[in-house]
Amino acid sequence: MLTWNDAEVRAAFPALALRDDGLPRLYADAPGGTQVAGQCLDRMRQAMVEQCANEGGLFLTTQRTSDWMLVAHQAAADFLNCDQDEVIFGLNTTSLLFHFSHMLSRDWQPGDEIVLSRMDHDANVGPWIIAAEERGVTVRWLDVDPQTFQYRYDTLDTLIGPRTRLVACNHASNFLGTISDVGRIVAAGRAVGAVTVVDAVQSAPHFPIDVRAIDCDILVSSPYKYFGPHAGLLYVRQDLDRRLKPLKIRPASDTMPYRHAPGTPSFEAQLGTYGAFEHLGWLGDRFGAPTGDSLRARMVAGFAAATAHETKLALCFMEGLAAIPEIRLYGISDPTQVHLRVPTFSMTVAGHSVEAVTRVFAAQNIYVWDGSFYAYELAGLLGLREQGVVRIGFAHYNTLDEVETILEVLRGVVRTP
Ligand SMILES: Cc1ncc(COP(=O)(O)O)c(C=O)c1O
Secondary structure, X not given: OOOOOHHHHHHOOXXXXXXXXXXXXXXXXXXXXXXXXXXXXXXXXXXXXXXXXXXXXXXXXXXXXXXXXXXXXHHHHHHHOOOHHHEEEEOOHHHHHHHHHHHHHHHOOOOOEEEEEOOOOHHHOHHHHHHHHHHOXXXXXXXXXXXXXXXXXXXXXHHOOOOEEEEEEEOEOXXXXXXXXXXXXHHHHHHOOOEEEEEOOOOOOOOOOOHHHHOOOEEEEOHHHOOOOOOEEEEXXXXXXXXXXXXXXXXXXXXXXXXXXXXXXXXXXXXXXXHHHHHHHHHHHHHOOOOOOOHHHHHHHHHHHHHHHHHHHHHHHHHHHHOOXXXXXXXXXXXXXXXXXOOEEEEEEOOEOHHHHHHHHHHOOEXXXXXXXXXXXXXXXXXXXXXXXXXXXXXXXXXXXXHHHHHHHHHHHHHOO
């Protein structure tokens, strides 16, 4: 086990070495999508050059596709801590949730209720609202405290009751960075027999996901947010899945992994995602202390090393932001609570539009986003739907020097009239 080595970690990401007109790239756009690990690219090339064929035939390339498809599903199960038959690869999180909202709402009755959250990305809100409208089901809202940037857990008892069919919430916010106590929300939903759905798109890049510990029925994430390709990954608890009628064409298979795959899957995205998991395992081997040889143990160790590094970045950034009074941070700012957030920071800068700030960054080849990132309810609650925020987010390939560079740019912005 080595101490963290920025240069070695960064060398694992080919895109980090690129320059434009001599300028290096500073990627602070991780919450929108991370850069891709070299191991992901290698696996995608394997899928598209060495074994490009559909699955299920008798010749070499198709047989390789079948074999590697299973490898990718097993690795995804290791990533989530579930069984291979509980894993579904799809186009992205949003389309997977639309697909499942259709199946899950088939037996909802008028007068039933669902609980959605005001902190979620709309991918875990909109599909459920549409299904509720179609079935005459009432939507109830789990609110966010705008002072603490946490869910109003104290309202769970009154929100969730015998008519609740579904409870959906996020694991980490793509806007605030807040990490939620999902176990508490899921337990409240399961206590009344509701289906529980967790959006882990923004937590999965930063710490290990354990669906058994969370105890949810469905959990979604997007591999392009954790060093892999554009794809979606959904966990569905086996006993719930057995009760669902798959949304499939007649000749298609009724068994996993095809049960919820409408058409030919992206084999290259599955293998690319496997490559992203290999990257996390490699991080564990190099900079962590795996408790065993399994891919999960190695990934968990990789995350432990990455989280320690990201915490340093977050603390440095939080300290720097606190010293710039013109900046208003929407999210946890107390360094003693850094463990309650991921390194995703949304802010406004007094006297400057978010677009103007983002432009200053872009001119220096520093990639940060402005907008409200489909956190539609939350942006409304905070009065930021029109104005938006500047969002700066880090992944384990970022460095303390990069954080300092970003702070220097922000100090320059506030000095400019
Ligand atoms: C928290 C969260 N959920 C869902 C999504 C949507 O994911 P996808 O683009 O895979 O549909 C995003 C995308 O930014 C997100 O940040």
